[in-house]
Amino acid sequence: MAGRPKKQVNVHVSKDKLLPKVTTFFFDRPVLTSVLWIFLTLFGALSYTTLLRREGFPSVDVPIAIVGGAYFVNDPARIDASVTKPISEVALKQDGVKSVTAQSQANFFTVQIQFKDGTDTASATKKLEQDVKDAGFLPDSVVAQFNTIYFGATGGDIVPLDMAVSFYEKGSGVPLETLAAKAQDAASWLEAKQIANVKDVFVKNPFEETVNPENGQTVSVQRNFDRFGLRENDETEYFQSVILGITAKENFDAIKLDTAVREALQGLNNDPSFGDFRAVVSASAAPQIKKDISELQKSLIEGLIAILIVGSIVIAIRASIITVISMITVVAITLAFLYVVGYSLNVITLFALILALALIVDDTIIMVEAIDTARHHHKDRRKAIREATRKVSRAMVAATATAALSFAPLLFVGGILGEFIRAIPVTIIAALVISLLVALVFIPFFARFLLLGLKQMGKKGVVEIAAGFEAKIANFFVGPMLWARHSRTKLFAVGTSAVLIGLGFILAGALIARDVPFNIFPPSKDTNGLIVSLNFSPGLTIEQAEAEAAKADEVTAQVLSSNFVEGSYFASGTESKATQSIEIISYNKRDVKAPELVKTLQSKLDEAGIASTVGQSDVGPPASAFVVQIAADNREAAIKASADVKQFLENTELERPNGTKANFVNVSVSSPEQFLRSNGKPIVTVTSSFDGDDTSTLVTLGKNALNKEFTGEKLASYGLPDNAISLELGQESENQESFATLAIAFPVLLIVMFILLAIQFRSLLQPLLIFMAIPFSLFGISLGLSLTNNSFSFFALLGFFALLGLSVKNTILLTDYANQARREGLGPVDSAVAALRERFRPLFATSATAVVSLVPLALTSPFWEGLMAVLIFGLISSTFLVVAVFPYYYLGAEYLRLTITRTQFFLWLALTAIVAGLVWWIITPAWGLLMVPLGLAVIALRGFYDKRLTK
Numbered sequence: 001m002a003g004r005p006k007k008q009v010n011v012h013v014s015k016d017k018l019l020p021k022v023t024t025f026f027f028d029r030p031v032l033t034s035v036l037w038i039f040l041t042l043f044g045a046l047s048y049t050t051l052l053r054r055e056g057f058p059s060v061d062v063p064i065a066i067v068g069g070a071y072f073v074n075d076p077a078r079i080d081a082s083v084t085k086p087i088s089e090v091a092l093k094q095d096g097v098k099s100v101t102a103q104s105q106a107n108f109f110t111v112q113i114q115f116k117d118g119t120d121t122a123s124a125t126k127k128l129e130q131d132v133k134d135a136g137f138l139p140d141s142v143v144a145q146f147n148t149i150y151f152g153a154t155g156g157d158i159v160p161l162d163m164a165v166s167f168y169e170k171g172s173g174v175p176l177e178t179l180a181a182k183a184q185d186a187a188s189w190l191e192a193k194q195i196a197n198v199k200d201v202f203v204k205n206p207f208e209e210t211v212n213p214e215n216g217q218t219v220s221v222q223r224n225f226d227r228f229g230l231r232e233n234d235e236t237e238y239f240q241s242v243i244l245g246i247t248a249k250e251n252f253d254a255i256k257l258d259t260a261v262r263e264a265l266q267g268l269n270n271d272p273s274f275g276d277f278r279a280v281v282s283a284s285a286a287p288q289i290k291k292d293i294s295e296l297q298k299s300l301i302e303g304l305i306a307i308l309i310v311g312s313i314v315i316a317i318r319a320s321i322i323t324v325i326s327m328i329t330v331v332a333i334t335l336a337f338l339y340v341v342g343y344s345l346n347v348i349t350l351f352a353l354i355l356a357l358a359l360i361v362d363d364t365i366i367m368v369e370a371i372d373t374a375r376h377h378h379k380d381r382r383k384a385i386r387e388a389t390r391k392v393s394r395a396m397v398a399a400t401a402t403a404a405l406s407f408a409p410l411l412f413v414g415g416i417l418g419e420f421i422r423a424i425p426v427t428i429i430a431a432l433v434i435s436l437l438v439a440l441v442f443i444p445f446f447a448r449f450l451l452l453g454l455k456q457m458g459k460k461g462v463v464e465i466a467a468g469f470e471a472k473i474a475n476f477f478v479g480p481m482l483w484a485r486h487s488r489t490k491l492f493a494v495g496t497s498a499v500l501i502g503l504g505f506i507l508a509g510a511l512i513a514r515d516v517p518f519n520i521f522p523p524s525k526d527t528n529g530l531i532v533s534l535n536f537s538p539g540l541t542i543e544q545a546e547a548e549a550a551k552a553d554e555v556t557a558q559v560l561s562s563n564f565v566e567g568s569y570f571a572s573g574t575e576s577k578a579t580q581s582i583e584i585i586s587y588n589k590r591d592v593k594a595p596e597l598v599k600t601l602q603s604k605l606d607e608a609g610i611a612s613t614v615g616q617s618d619v620g621p622p623a624s625a626f627v628v629q630i631a632a633d634n635r636e637a638a639i640k641a642s643a644d645v646k647q648f649l650e651n652t653e654l655e656r657p658n659g660t661k662a663n664f665v666n667v668s669v670s671s672p673e674q675f676l677r678s679n680g681k682p683i684v685t686v687t688s689s690f691d692g693d694d695t696s697t698l699v700t701l702g703k704n705a706l707n708k709e710f711t712g713e714k715l716a717s718y719g720l721p722d723n724a725i726s727l728e729l730g731q732e733s734e735n736q737e738s739f740a741t742l743a744i745a746f747p748v749l750l751i752v753m754f755i756l757l758a759i760q761f762r763s764l765l766q767p768l769l770i771f772m773a774i775p776f777s778l779f780g781i782s783l784g785l786s787l788t789n790n791s792f793s794f795f796a797l798l799g800f801f802a803l804l805g806l807s808v809k810n811t812i813l814l815t816d817y818a819n820q821a822r823r824e825g826l827g828p829v830d831s832a833v834a835a836l837r838e839r840f841r842p843l844f845a846t847s848a849t850a851v852v853s854l855v856p857l858a859l860t861s862p863f864w865e866g867l868m869a870v871l872i873f874g875l876i877s878s879t880f881l882v883v884a885v886f887p888y889y890y891l892g893a894e895y896l897r898l899t900i901t902r903t904q905f906f907l908w909l910a911l912t913a914i915v916a917g918l919v920w921w922i923i924t925p926a927w928g929l930l931m932v933p934l935g936l937a938v939i940a941l942r943g944f945y946d947k948r949l950t951k
Helices: 018-027 030-051 076-092 121-135 176-192 254-269 286-314 317-340 347-356 361-374 381-406 408-412 415-421 423-441 443-450 467-483 488-513 542-563 594-607 635-651 695-709 712-717 731-761 766-770 778-787 794-823 828-860 862-884 886-899 902-922 925-943
Strands: 064-070 097-104 108-115 143-148 150-152 155-157 163-169 198-204 207-211 218-222 226-232 235-248 277-284 529-535 564-568 577-584 612-616 626-631 653-655 661-669 675-678 681-690 725-728
Touching: 018 030, 018 381, 018 423, 018 443, 030 317, 030 443, 064 076, 064 121, 076 097, 076 108, 076 121, 076 675, 108 121, 121 143, 143 207, 163 176, 163 226, 163 254, 176 198, 176 207, 176 235, 176 254, 176 277, 198 254, 226 277, 226 542, 226 577, 235 254, 235 542, 235 564, 254 277, 254 286, 277 564, 286 317, 286 347, 286 361, 286 828, 317 347, 317 361, 317 423, 317 443, 347 423, 361 381, 361 423, 361 443, 361 794, 361 828, 381 408, 381 423, 381 443, 381 731, 381 794, 408 423, 408 731, 408 794, 415 423, 423 443, 423 794, 467 488, 467 828, 467 886, 488 778, 488 862, 488 886, 529 542, 529 594, 542 564, 542 577, 542 594, 594 612, 626 635, 626 695, 635 661, 635 681, 635 695, 653 695, 661 695, 681 695, 695 725, 731 766, 731 794, 766 794, 766 886, 778 794, 778 862, 794 828, 794 862, 794 886, 828 862, 828 886, 862 886
Parallel strands: none
Antiparallel strands: 064 108, 064 143, 097 108, 097 675, 150 155, 163 235, 163 277, 198 235, 207 218, 226 235, 226 564, 529 577, 529 612, 564 577, 626 681, 626 725, 653 661, 661 681, 675 681
16 A cells, blocks of 8 residues: 555564465365365266267357248349338337348348347347238238247358258259258158157258249249268269258257267168168267367366476475366366356367366465475474465465456457357356365365375475476576665666566567557468358359359369368358358368468469359358448449449558558459348448458458548549448457457456455555566567467457466465565565565466466467467566566565655556556557556656665
8 A cells, every 4th residue: 555654563473364264174174175075076077978068159149130031023123122121121110120131132032130239039030020010011922031040050040950961862963853852851751760859850942932923823933052062982072962950959969969860860871762862961069069078188188297297396296296186176166167057068168168277277386385385394284284375375366366357358248259258258267266266175185195294294395306496596586686685776776677678578569569460350270161152143043053153163172182071052052142161171180271272272263263252161250251331322323333442442452550461352243133221221232351361450451441532522423422331341340349348348357456456465556566467478478479470369368368367376476475574574675585485486387387288289279379379478478577577666666655655656646547548549559558667667766765675
């Protein structure tokens, strides 16, 4: 707390607080503690092996409704006027509607309604259907279906689809009508088998029956097509196919469902009545879940081995065994928690568990090391436990609370993204709290049998392998401080040097950060899936469009060759576009990486004159297209303007902040035979993508270039209003809105952390001192992303949140121990020296263990590379600077605490905040971080002249 303290006493004897009492309570009752540990661990193991359901993604309410149907008039303008326009107008009047888009083609229409967050999508869709029906404007022959979006095995779909089966014929080829009829027979065959976990088997029929308004007769019109590609006997072959959809029962297990369906399909394929017809699973969450579970197990084993090895060297073999057992206990109890709260084992929770492995090691190692140190000072193991807990429990609580709060902003992310990632902060926060409880309750119990035997107690106990080495490193860093302890001039010199070193690293990190690209969801360095999106020329029939798709398939098969596994359009093909999802062999088994395959395939499709966009299938949402919407109340003028927009985009080169260039690619104008609407207003669109991966950055640059070129004056020359052009960025807009939420939540988080630390340390200044670990990590984060060629992204942000807890823990440890030394009567310099000497081992052990355990994961999977770069490099940077220069910042803070009043402190704090805010907006966010330590340093330097610091 700022202000002058009362006179220090030389000896301070503290009574046991609550946490030491809790620890000794369970330590004194080994039978109770053992029963509790066995129960929780077995419950966790049972949850993992049996109780927890396996599913692809957590069940979320996607706030989107789709109104689709047919009106057999062969006139998109008529459908637009009589169907999509009035539906859009009714939809816009509904409560909770965020946006409405509509598309009218020759005989079909689609209206998409996106609701605001928190809207009950199912109820809102039913109300919309009733309101449209009550309005009575739809022609009698219109067949309209109102559906909500279900996120299943093939992504978003209007029907619940938990697995997809491609049904095709291997012979000479049969008419599509025959194939569809046989697919219906296959669906009935599977239904009759009553497959476990299967609720329904249905056919995504490519044909739709509608009434011809001219003659009143019912006609069957092909609405979509599907193609399935398979690599067999060193050959890739594509077939015309029909999708069989599998809907699972409520609370199904994805792996059990997958196993049961595949067994049933084997029987169907062996049934002579189906002849050359075949059914193959083309979409299932099970393979990804199995991969993620395998990766979790592998990461846990590798992490435990790393802990065992590093812990044995840095602390002691027995201590490292305790740490390993504790880690397993934390993971088991966390899994039990997921089951109790109703979560499943899915891609998101598995991701969170893998990330949590680097975080939960902290509390365990800190507690184990404290017990290991205390056993050398006592013959009584109970006293050793009590002393160890008293010394580190407060720091552990503060560090765990800080780490848990680091992930709290993710709880406030809205939209579809927020729904999907909600399990990440919940899982990690739970794991951190559980790790603290395990450290306080079970680690002393484990130590009773493994570390606190009669032979291990007292000064004659086992000497650690690296004890001398660690002491030398600690003495090296405190050497300058001891050398300068009794000289104001020397102390000023070494203090100034240390502060400048810290600021130099922060500045270097800010400079490096300027050249690191920003992309919320960048493509992975490698992946096992590709996406090929085809755009067909206007005026094609659906049969002609499928023939064009077949040409693209030939090129795809030739380029991918032996890297191809299977591919399916999942009934997405229409007369205007189609999207194929392709599985390629695992990156562990091929020499060429997915980005190279994307580049080669795109080049070959371009050479063949096939309008397409090739990309990777990644964990995040696909890169959004850059869609320019032109108001088309004057349709002729809008079409003319769209041609100029297309030409402008094709000829425009975008320059990134670091000087590199990028271009628009695959630029196309919406077909004149399509009528589009956005929020009820007619539009014409120009769609494009980029030749770079940093989509978020390029979207901003593209928007600025477009606005600069197409001014109100230029739009007026077409006969269009000055606001005629707007952008529709799809998921990118959603992502940016979510990140805007984080930008608001993060400062609030820092304030809450500050308040908690202020209460914990009974100081307003020391929380700011503890926050120094955050800018200390900036250099490592920027350097790591730059060296590994990764972007600032959502995954890098997750790494930063994890790093926030890991790095701040180090400054909390040092500050807490120095405060204890001050209470025992030591001066500021001696307290800082004692803190670094005594806390160097747990600080080094936790950081080294975390880094070593993360390296295999970073090298194994391209998906983890960016996140691991943030954690590994950021942790190394922060740990080094905390050890090398933080003690000098502590001395400066002590001077402030001892010499300035609260009024002066708050005046300095307000001034620093104002200056930091100005720099933040004027220069760059990274520079703003410099102002807090800089302001603190300027005042602290004067303090080194004070006699108090030389005593």
